[in-house]
Amino acid sequence: MTPAATRYLLLAALIMLSPALARGGGMIHGTVQTTDGKTLTGNLRWDRNENFWDDTLDATKEEKLLVEEKEEDSSFRFLGMKLPSWGGDETWIMHQFSIPFGHLHAVEPMQKGWAQVELKGGQTFKVRANTTDLGRSMRDLLVTVPGKEPVTLQWSDLRRVEFSRTSDAAGDKERLYGTVKTRSGNFTGFVVWDRDESLLGDILDGENQGQDHDIPFRRIRYIQRSGHSASTIGTEDGKEIVLSGTNDVNDDNRGILVTLEGTGTVAIPWDEFDRFERSPAPASPAYDSFDGGYRLHGTVTAADGSRHAGPITWDRDEQFSWETLNGRAGELAYAIPFANIATLENSNRHGAVVHLRNGQILELRGSNDVNQENKGILIDSSDQEPVELTWDSFQQVEFDTP
Numbered sequence: 001m002t003p004a005a006t007r008y009l010l011l012a013a014l015i016m017l018s019p020a021l022a023r024g025g026g027m028i029h030g031t032v033q034t035t036d037g038k039t040l041t042g043n044l045r046w047d048r049n050e051n052f053w054d055d056t057l058d059a060t061k062e063e064k065l066l067v068e069e070k071e072e073d074s075s076f077r078f079l080g081m082k083l084p085s086w087g088g089d090e091t092w093i094m095h096q097f098s099i100p101f102g103h104l105h106a107v108e109p110m111q112k113g114w115a116q117v118e119l120k121g122g123q124t125f126k127v128r129a130n131t132t133d134l135g136r137s138m139r140d141l142l143v144t145v146p147g148k149e150p151v152t153l154q155w156s157d158l159r160r161v162e163f164s165r166t167s168d169a170a171g172d173k174e175r176l177y178g179t180v181k182t183r184s185g186n187f188t189g190f191v192v193w194d195r196d197e198s199l200l201g202d203i204l205d206g207e208n209q210g211q212d213h214d215i216p217f218r219r220i221r222y223i224q225r226s227g228h229s230a231s232t233i234g235t236e237d238g239k240e241i242v243l244s245g246t247n248d249v250n251d252d253n254r255g256i257l258v259t260l261e262g263t264g265t266v267a268i269p270w271d272e273f274d275r276f277e278r279s280p281a282p283a284s285p286a287y288d289s290f291d292g293g294y295r296l297h298g299t300v301t302a303a304d305g306s307r308h309a310g311p312i313t314w315d316r317d318e319q320f321s322w323e324t325l326n327g328r329a330g331e332l333a334y335a336i337p338f339a340n341i342a343t344l345e346n347s348n349r350h351g352a353v354v355h356l357r358n359g360q361i362l363e364l365r366g367s368n369d370v371n372q373e374n375k376g377i378l379i380d381s382s383d384q385e386p387v388e389l390t391w392d393s394f395q396q397v398e399f400d401t402p
Contacts (some may be wrong), residue, residue, distance in 0.1 A: 018375060026052045026099050026175070026284025029166035032143055033159040040151055042160070043144035043171060045102070047133050049196050052175065053102030054259060059127035059134050070328040093318045097127045098335075102290030103322050106162045109134075120292030160367060165287035172320035174200050176217055177281035180258050181274045183332055185223045187266055190281065192257040193217070194248055195267075204233070206243025213243060223276040264336035271329045291402075293322040296338055298399040300379050302389055303346075310381035312397065314338070315374050321402070325354065325384075327364025330386070334364060336398065344370075345396045357401075 028044040028051060036315035099117070106118040110126070113135030117125045138155045145151070146168075176198050179188040188387050192198045200218035207213065215233060224232040231249035232242050244247045247388030256268040256276070296319055299309040311318050321339035329333070336354065343355045351371040364370045374391040381387065 023169060024286035024288055025167070025169035026054075026165045027166065027171040027285055028053060028055070028163070029164040029168075029287070030161055032153065032161050034157050035155065035159050036157075036343045038141045041164075042145035043166065043168070045144075046138075047141070048139045049192065049198055050101065050133070051171075051198055052190075053287055053290060053344070054100050054190075055198075056098045056100050056190050057104065057107070057117070057133050058131045059117075060071075061125055061131045062294050063125050063207075074259040089350070096130075098324060099293075099322050100290060101163065101291050102285060102287055104163050106160060107293075108160045113137075120290065121291075121294075126366055136332075153220070158358050163287065169283060169286075172284045173281055175281040175284055176202070176278070177212065178276055178278040180256055180268055180276050182268055182272045182332070183274065184272060184332055187258045187260060187268070188279075189261065190259040190284070190317060191276070191314050193276075195254045195257060197248075204243075204248045205246050206233075206249040207245040208241055208243055209399070213241065220278055221364075222278065223277065226271050227272070240278050262340060263356060263360060264334060264340060267333040267335075280343055293320045293339075294402045295319060296321060297401065299395055300377060300387075300389065300394065301396045302387075303395050305395075306380055308387045310379045312379040312399075313376075314377045315369050316378065318369075325364075325369045326367045327352070327354070327362075327370040328365055328366035329362055333366075334362065334363075339397055343396060343398045346391065346394050347393070 004219065023251050028046060029042065030041060030044055031041040033039055033042070045108045046055070046259055047059070050057070054325045079125070103119055104117060104121050108116045108118070110116060113129035115127055115134050117127055126319065127134070128251045129137060129166045131137075133138050134155070138154055141158065143151045143153065176191045178187070178191055180191065190198070193202075193204070197204065197217060202217055204217060204220065205214045206225075213233070219235050220233060222234040222235055224234070224288045226232050226242060229252040230242055230244035232240055236241050247253050251373065253270045256273055258268065259265050261288050272321050296312045296314065297310065298312055299307055300312065301307050311319075314325070318325070318338060322337055324335040324337055325341060325344070326333070326335050336356070342356060342357045347363065351363060352370035354362045354363070354364055368374050372391045377394050377397070379387045
């Protein structure tokens, strides 16, 4: 056999590998270095409910602003807001930081709930806990090393976590998936129930006639809302049971999150929810599906018709493709990665029309990302002075693809 023929056969063998091995699995995977010197490598369940690469790590980041003029009451104005200067020549503003785990290379705990987050592209961010994803409030990190019992770690046990791809796609089939029917339409995608349960092995609980019931989601065919205080559960064996008494099945439910391919996530409140029908889950995005993100860049048209091209900072906050535009359509709350947005138009002082790259069009309101409370749209053009537009002076933005 010639060397060329040998190379051809090797290439053919690689192409014929199973899809799971070729693309990798969708569960969060990495190596944990602990404070007592141990090293554990396996699948990670972060804070009990982040299991997959497209789940997000939530925190806050800081921006330092210089104070040019002080007022008598020791405050200064920034885009119409009065902020404290604390007697110095600078101040700090806290911004939301939310990023899919797939973009991360490492997380390294620091003191007092702070952490250094390193992205695949090498960028680093110093972030602080504002949810249970970081700091002492984190509800465990579960590490499943192949062939061993899962190990539960606390935030204080962690020295460093480095993320890596896995060829094990078996866990993808364990993800909760299906169609959520609402008053505003139907949404099909990966589901997080009550903002907590996202796996088929997770439990939906409630009571019926004084008896407690714990039902794994893998046994559930559908969930039908029955008013504010109860739900009818249809199980795989054809039975129905009405449950009440817990936030899994009544109006104490904290919301049903659905991840929509090419869009982002939509949060559905209980009053909008009608029915959930479970179906088999497709493969989740693998670690290699995430690029670490890129700087937002595009062309902004002002209300006076002038056009400004360059790197964009949205709402004085979002600069990267993995950051999200937030807004509401009726009672539904959307979080849309900027990478999915083609154009955005100012429809009025209270809202915007968002055109997604998948062709979907959304009219959003109720957030400073999309209304007159926007803190400023900055365009750092290379051939002229940086431009800053308020919402009233902004007309449209067209985002470039990388």
